[in-house]
Amino acid sequence: MATGEFAARAVHAHAAPTSWIRKYVFSLDHKVIGIQYFFLALTAVFVGMFLSLLMRIHLIWPAASLPLLGDIKPETYLTLLTMHGTIMVFFVLTTAPQGGFGNYFLPIQIGAPDMAFPVLNMLSFWVTALAFFVMIAAFFVVGGAPLHGWTGYPPLSALPAAGPGEGLGADLWVISIALFCLGALMSALNFITTTLDMRAKGMTLMRMPLTCWAWFITAILGLLAFGVLLSAGILLLLDRNAGTSFFVPLVTINGQLTGHKGGSPLLWQHLFWFFGHPEVYIAILPAMGLCSQLLSVFSRKPIFGYKAMVYAMLSIGFLGFMVWGHHMFMSGMSPYTAFAFSVMTMAIGVPSAIKTFNWLGTIWRGRIRFTSPMLFALGFVSLFISGGISGPFLAQPVLDIQLHDTYFVVGHFHLIMGVASIFGIFAATYYWFPKMFGRMMNEGMARWHFFITLIGTYAIFMPMHYLGMAGHLRRYSQLTELNYLHGLVPLQQFMTYAAFVTIAGQFIFLFNLFWSMKFGKKAADNPWEATTLEWTTATPPPHDNFGGHIPVVYNGPYEYSVPGAPRDFIMQTDPATVKAH
Amino acid sequence: MGLVLLVVIWLITFISAYFFIAKTWWLPVGASAAAAGIDHHFATTYLLMGVVFVAAQVILGLFAWQYRQRTATTPEAYYSHGNNKLEITWTILTLVLFVGLNFMSSSIWASERFRPAISNAVQVEVTGMQFQWYFRYPGPDGNFGATKPQLQDPSGGGEAALGLDPADPASKDDIVAGTMYVPVNREIEVILRAEDVIHSFFIPAMRFKQDAVPGLAIHLHFTPIATGDYEIACSQLCGLGHYKMHGILRVVSQEEFDKWLAAREAEKQ
Numbered sequence: 103m104a105t106g107e108f109a110a111r112a113v114h115a116h117a118a119p120t121s122w123i124r125k126y127v128f129s130l131d132h133k134v135i136g137i138q139y140f141f142l143a144l145t146a147v148f149v150g151m152f153l154s155l156l157m158r159i160h161l162i163w164p165a166a167s168l169p170l171l172g173d174i175k176p177e178t179y180l181t182l183l184t185m186h187g188t189i190m191v192f193f194v195l196t197t198a199p200q201g202g203f204g205n206y207f208l209p210i211q212i213g214a215p216d217m218a219f220p221v222l223n224m225l226s227f228w229v230t231a232l233a234f235f236v237m238i239a240a241f242f243v244v245g246g247a248p249l250h251g252w253t254g255y256p257p258l259s260a261l262p263a264a265g266p267g268e269g270l271g272a273d274l275w276v277i278s279i280a281l282f283c284l285g286a287l288m289s290a291l292n293f294i295t296t297t298l299d300m301r302a303k304g305m306t307l308m309r310m311p312l313t314c315w316a317w318f319i320t321a322i323l324g325l326l327a328f329g330v331l332l333s334a335g336i337l338l339l340l341d342r343n344a345g346t347s348f349f350v351p352l353v354t355i356n357g358q359l360t361g362h363k364g365g366s367p368l369l370w371q372h373l374f375w376f377f378g379h380p381e382v383y384i385a386i387l388p389a390m391g392l393c394s395q396l397l398s399v400f401s402r403k404p405i406f407g408y409k410a411m412v413y414a415m416l417s418i419g420f421l422g423f424m425v426w427g428h429h430m431f432m433s434g435m436s437p438y439t440a441f442a443f444s445v446m447t448m449a450i451g452v453p454s455a456i457k458t459f460n461w462l463g464t465i466w467r468g469r470i471r472f473t474s475p476m477l478f479a480l481g482f483v484s485l486f487i488s489g490g491i492s493g494p495f496l497a498q499p500v501l502d503i504q505l506h507d508t509y510f511v512v513g514h515f516h517l518i519m520g521v522a523s524i525f526g527i528f529a530a531t532y533y534w535f536p537k538m539f540g541r542m543m544n545e546g547m548a549r550w551h552f553f554i555t556l557i558g559t560y561a562i563f564m565p566m567h568y569l570g571m572a573g574h575l576r577r578y579s580q581l582t583e584l585n586y587l588h589g590l591v592p593l594q595q596f597m598t599y600a601a602f603v604t605i606a607g608q609f610i611f612l613f614n615l616f617w618s619m620k621f622g623k624k625a626a627d628n629p630w631e632a633t634t635l636e637w638t639t640a641t642p643p644p645h646d647n648f649g650g651h652i653p654v655v656y657n658g659p660y661e662y663s664v665p666g667a668p669r670d671f672i673m674q675t676d677p678a679t680v681k682a683h
Numbered sequence: 684m685g686l687v688l689l690v691v692i693w694l695i696t697f698i699s700a701y702f703f704i705a706k707t708w709w710l711p712v713g714a715s716a717a718a719a720g721i722d723h724h725f726a727t728t729y730l731l732m733g734v735v736f737v738a739a740q741v742i743l744g745l746f747a748w749q750y751r752q753r754t755a756t757t758p759e760a761y762y763s764h765g766n767n768k769l770e771i772t773w774t775i776l777t778l779v780l781f782v783g784l785n786f787m788s789s790s791i792w793a794s795e796r797f798r799p800a801i802s803n804a805v806q807v808e809v810t811g812m813q814f815q816w817y818f819r820y821p822g823p824d825g826n827f828g829a830t831k832p833q834l835q836d837p838s839g840g841g842e843a844a845l846g847l848d849p850a851d852p853a854s855k856d857d858i859v860a861g862t863m864y865v866p867v868n869r870e871i872e873v874i875l876r877a878e879d880v881i882h883s884f885f886i887p888a889m890r891f892k893q894d895a896v897p898g899l900a901i902h903l904h905f906t907p908i909a910t911g912d913y914e915i916a917c918s919q920l921c922g923l924g925h926y927k928m929h930g931i932l933r934v935v936s937q938e939e940f941d942k943w944l945a946a947r948e949a950e951k952q
Contacts (some may be wrong), residue, residue: 177923251920257897258880258922264813265922351898355879356813357835357844367881367896401750407765432883432918434896437796441789448781455777456770462742463769467761469752472684480747484692484740488699491736494728494781500788500795501725503892504710507883507918549684557691564699568708573887575918578926584916586711586887593708663760670759 116220118645128228130220131645135227136206137538142231143198143527146189148612149238153186155605158598162591164580177266179579180249184267185241187252188275191381192282193234195523199388200324201230201289203530204317206538208293210636211314213302213653215646218295226289233281240274248272251577253378256349256370260341260362263355276339283332286324293321302635304655308412309674311634311659312405315412316391319419323380323387326423331377334370341365371433375426382519383422387415389526390457390486393479395659396529397461399632400476401468402670404660407460414453414460421450431499432506440499447497454490458483469663469670473630474548478529481556482522488560489518492567507577510570513563521559528555528611535615536629540641541622547614551607558604565593633673634659685751692744700737703729714913714934715889716906717795722890724788731780800872800904805865808874810845811882811895814924816915817841820858820944827874828854835878845878858947863932866940867910875901883919886932894919907934 119125129135159166160174160182167173174182205223209216217223240247248267250259254275262269297318301310310318340346341362349370350362398405405411427435427443461483470476492514495501505511528551535543574590581587581594628637635655639648653675661672702708713722750760808819808827815837821827828851835846841859848854865871875884877895885892891905907913917928935943 175923176926180920180923180925249923255881255920258920261880264880352832353879353897354832354835357837359832365898367898401760402752403760404762404764406763407767407770410765410767410770432892433894434899434901437792440796441792444785445782448785449778451781452774452777456774458739459770459773460765462739462746463765465746465750467763468750469758469760470685470747470750471752472688477684477688480688480743484695484743487736487739487743491732494732494784495725497781498724498728498785498788498792500721500791501728503721503795503890504725504887506892507885553687553691557695560695560699564695568702571710572708573711573885573916575885575916577920579923580926583927584914584929586914590708660764663762665759665762 116216128224130216130224132205132209132217132220132223133538133643135223136202136204138227139197139201139205139230140203142227142234143194143202146193146197146234147524150186150189150194151605151608153182153189155601157182157186158601160579161581162595162598164582176579177249178246180251180577181247181267183577184249184251184275185237185247188279189237190520191252191385192279193230193237195385195519196286196381197230198527199392199523199530200293200317200320200384201227203392203527203534204293204320204388207534207636208296208314208317209300210639210643210647211311211634212297212300212305213635213648213655214296214300215648215652217292218300219292222288222292226285226292229281229285229288233278233285236274236281237278240271240278243270243274245269245271248275253374254338254370256338256341256365256367257351257353257362260338260350261353261355261360262342263358263360273339273342276335276342280332280335280339283328283335286328287332290321290324290328293317294325297321302653302655308409309655309658311391312394312408312411312415313388313391315415316387319415320384320387323384323419323422327377327380327384330373334373334377338370368430368433368435371430372426375429376423378429379426380419380422382515383418385519385523386526387418389482389523389529390415392526392530392533393482394457394461394464395634396475396479396533397464397483398660398662399630400471400473400479401465402471402662403464403468404662405460406463406466407456408658408660410456411460414456417453418450421446421453425450428497428502431502437499444497444499448494451490451493451497458487458490473532474543474545474552475529475533475630477549477552478525478532481552482525482529484556485517485522485525485559488564489514489516489522493518504573505570507575508570509566509574509576512576513566513570516563516566517559521563525555531615533630534636535618536625537636537641537643539619539622540625541618542625542629543618543622544614547610551610551614554607554610555604558600558607561600562597562604565597569593631669631671633657633661633671635674638673638675685748689744689748692740692747696737696740696744700733703733711887713888713890714907714909714911715891716908717791718888718890720791724791727787728784731784796903800902801870804870804872804904806872806874807863807865808876809863809884809895810876810878811884811917811921811928812837812844812878813880813922814917814928815844815861816863816884816917816928816930817845818860818863819845820860822856822858822948824853824856826853828852828857832878856948856951858944858951860947861930863915863930864940864943865907865932865934866937867907867934869937870904870906873903873905875903880921881919882917882921882928885916885918886913887916888913889932892918907932910934910936
């Protein structure tokens with residue numbers, strides 16, 4: 103093992119680049135690539151947020167004409183929600199936690215000089231960036247961006263005649279997703295190999311920080327899920343352009359035959375959700391790993407139940423592939439399968455509950471330091487509880503009859519997959535910014551940002567549950583046609599006002615980010631007094647991460663407040679060791 | 684800071700819970716035989732999950748405040764890597780709660796979806812197309828006539844929109860309507876189809892929802908128990924007019940239903 107390890111190091115070591123292009127653009131350095139992913143996601147999140155703002159404005163002022171954009175027509179609204187969902191899920195929730203922070207910190211936290219395949223890493227990023235440009239291009243082609251929702255159910259997504267935006271815009275949408283899948287597959291291979299082969303001496307699997315476990319499991323999910331979506335995307339592209347009928351049966355649009363026959367619309371849904379449900383965990387697992395880490399660091403306490411956390415994440419990953427049918431209870435799938443999927447879905451709630459229990463157990467009898475990353479980690483736990491608790495409603499087909507495709511679902515997944523994951527991303531930014539940029543972010547601004555975002559997002563997404571119970575369907579561009587929606591308009595207005603405030607709060611973050619890069623307080627090498635390897639190296643880390651030496655690991659990642667120790671934390675590399683647990 | 688966090692988390696929790704408890708916004712009044720059972724199970728789930736929700740948030744806020752670092756001399760944090768007994772207890776409790784809930788609701792699901800419609804149910808074929816619902820009744824012969832996609836002409840009204848084949852004798856007495864008339868207290872067998880893209884047939888008051896998928900004919904049933912007009916919505920994104928694809932379910936007495944059907948037959952002859 104040891105020889106293999108060192109052979110691997112020799113192969114993967116690469117000299118620091120000297121030219122500007124190789125250093126900052128086509129870089130092989132995982133740290134630069136991580137920052138590139140981070141800024142790609144940052145761009146995407148502001149685009150996605152802007153689209154959601156337009157939706158919120160249109161919902162309560164449907165007649166409003168906007169400067170530059172003009173009237174928002176019903177199809178424009180559907181375009182906005184399609185692109186909002188797609189951009190947020192792929193280019194933010196998948197890109198920032200894994201591609202961004204995972205890329206930057208996985209190698210450092212396991213004591214490796216780089217990822218296992220640096221060239222592949224560079225390719226992953228540039229393919230992902232290309233995918234983003236293709237996605238954005240869909241706005242500017244004839245007919246505009248597609249309106250079929252981020253789930254892209256055929257026949258709507260397969261037939262150019264089915265609606266505006268279903269022409270070239272929809273082709274670009276599929277191509278972009280296919281490219282994204284390619285990037286994600288390459289990245290997943292890299293993460294898995296790096297975790298298995300590049301760990302420093304003494305860094306056993308059970309000494310890895312939970313962040314590394316989360317990135318590792320996320321990569322496995324990505325490897326298994328994105329391949330399926332890639333295939334489905336190619337089949338959809340063929341249906342759209344090559345006259346095949348994988349997903350389209352004999353249908354007419356406005357009385358005109360389309361030339362397709364024999365395909366199955368449900369086949370797409372199975373393939374899509376076979377990817378789509380693991381994708382939820384791809385978005386949230388890194389946040390789970392990170393927030394576990396932060397709760398321990400800032401409570402100055404070992405994580406409560408390290409092994410239980412690892413096993414819970416592994417079972418979430420495993421069960422995550424057996425629950426996709428809960429998105430299809432009302433789809434026309436066999437009601438017997440619905441029952442089986444429902445049992446599995448309720449079962450996946452168990453490891454999630456264990457994690458919550460352990461988070462509470464970690465802060466219990468701790469000595470909490472309310473730094474900005476800690477605030478976001480605690481906010482994450484609160485949002486995870488709130489978003490998780492609506493899961494057992496939707497997991498039961500009987501209740502899904504009423505709740506499926508209503509705002510209840512929108513509220514559920516925004517809280518848990520959207521906002522909770524975003525809180526993970528914010529926590530990661532505040533926590534690792536000092537290591538990445540050598541300066542501290544401003545704590546005062548961070549606190550304002552935290553409280554505005556926590557209260558604001560609850561104000562936006564909690565009322566969605568009430569709307570959903572009352573039967574308010576999602577993806578409705580106007581609330582005028584159904585009588586029972588009229589009474590719900592005041593809630594929609596409240597949510598739009600909350601969105602204004604919340605979005606304004608995000609500019610505090612943006613300002614803080616760039617201001618602190620230039621003017622932040624200089625950061626020490628280990629400003630948070632944390633134990634993991636990234637805090638043993640210089641700030642920012644040198645090209646090979648550890649400046650020519652390779653760390654040796656003696657301790658687990660969460661040795662805080664060890665009785666009898668000289669200070670309240672013991673570094674993983676500290677040889678004056680406690681007994682390894 | 685711990686206190687601020689406690690106040691904020693508790694306030695969010697109590698305000699959220701208040702609107703659930705006050706039922707300010709709630710399920711629409713049910714008007715089908717299945718509604719009572721479904722609503723009851725909803726209330727059970729809601730009660731159990733509500734307790735977990737409030738308890739977990741209250742504890743989170745409390746711990747954040749109670750275990751804050753007060754001064755530099757605060758005693759060190761408690762050194763512990765966890766407790767396996769607690770982990771196992773917790774796992775078993777949640778497993779029983781979650782999977783138990785699921786089994787509690789399985790008999791309702793079975794009677795809604797496993798059991799086929801009874802043989803003397805009133806048959807209505809529901810067809811979705813961008814952006815309209817059509818309702819077809821088989822007429823006195825009890826058989827639906829053939830439809831052909833080649834004959835579809837949405838501009839020509841209901842029968843033409845469905846592409847009803849005049850050459851088929853069974854189609855002669857088929858009635859196609861834009862409003863769904865059904866008799867009260869009779870089981871209604873819905874045969875759900877779609878012509879172009881996926882739609883979803885949702886009657887909130889009947890606790891009835893099912894996607895209409897091109898290429899499939901999905902058979903389901905429900906039993907209205909109160910007369911009146913109920914709104915029908917499309918709940919699956921079907922294109923730019925999705926928001927306006929709606930209809931009316933009109934539940935009437937058996938006599939009124941027979942009269943309406945007879946009048947439509949007479950119109951047709």
